Amino acid sequence: MRIVVLVAVVAGAVAGVEVVVGVASQYAPGVMRRVGETRQGGAVACPLPRDLPVVDGFVAVRDCGRIGEVWSVRPVGGDWPWERFLVADCAGDEATWRWMAEGNIVLEVVRGRNNEFRD
Numbered sequence: 001m002r003i004v005v006l007v008a009v010v011a012g013a014v015a016g017v018e019v020v021v022g023v024a025s026q027y028a029p030g031v032m033r034r035v036g037e038t039r040q041g042g043a044v045a046c047p048l049p050r051d052l053p054v055v056d057g058f059v060a061v062r063d064c065g066r067i068g069e070v071w072s073v074r075p076v077g078g079d080w081p082w083e084r085f086l087v088a089d090c091a092g093d094e095a096t097w098r099w100m101a102e103g104n105i106v107l108e109v110v111r112g113r114n115n116e117f118r119d
Contacts (some may be wrong), residue, residue, distance in 0.1 A: 021076060024073075025105050057111035059107040059108060061107050062090065062097050071087060071107070
């Protein structure tokens with residue numbers, strides 16, 4: 001399923017805000033759980049801490065340098081509330097990066113309950 005989203009990226013306290021409009025794709029079932037557990041294991045280039053911030057879910061984005069950031073996300077149009085998502089994965093290869101860029105996919109999303117990697 002594709003939805004159009006407005007994504008505001010807030011790095012740090014309010015160091016800067018980058019507003020990006022694009023498409024959100026749903027993350028494949030089972031993948032985010034494996035990725036999150038691997039990144040929390042620490043034996044990767046872009047690890048995640050064991051203690052995660054309180055968020056509404058997790059996203060994968062094109063830029064691996066964004067892993068660990070918390071993004072505020074909401075659909076474009078209407079009066080949707082902003083939700084917080086942890087960047088937990090990225091386009092790990094050129095083909096995935098190109099697929100995301102060509103489709104204007106700014107994130108792949110999975111909702112998480114109780115800060116667990118659920119999908």
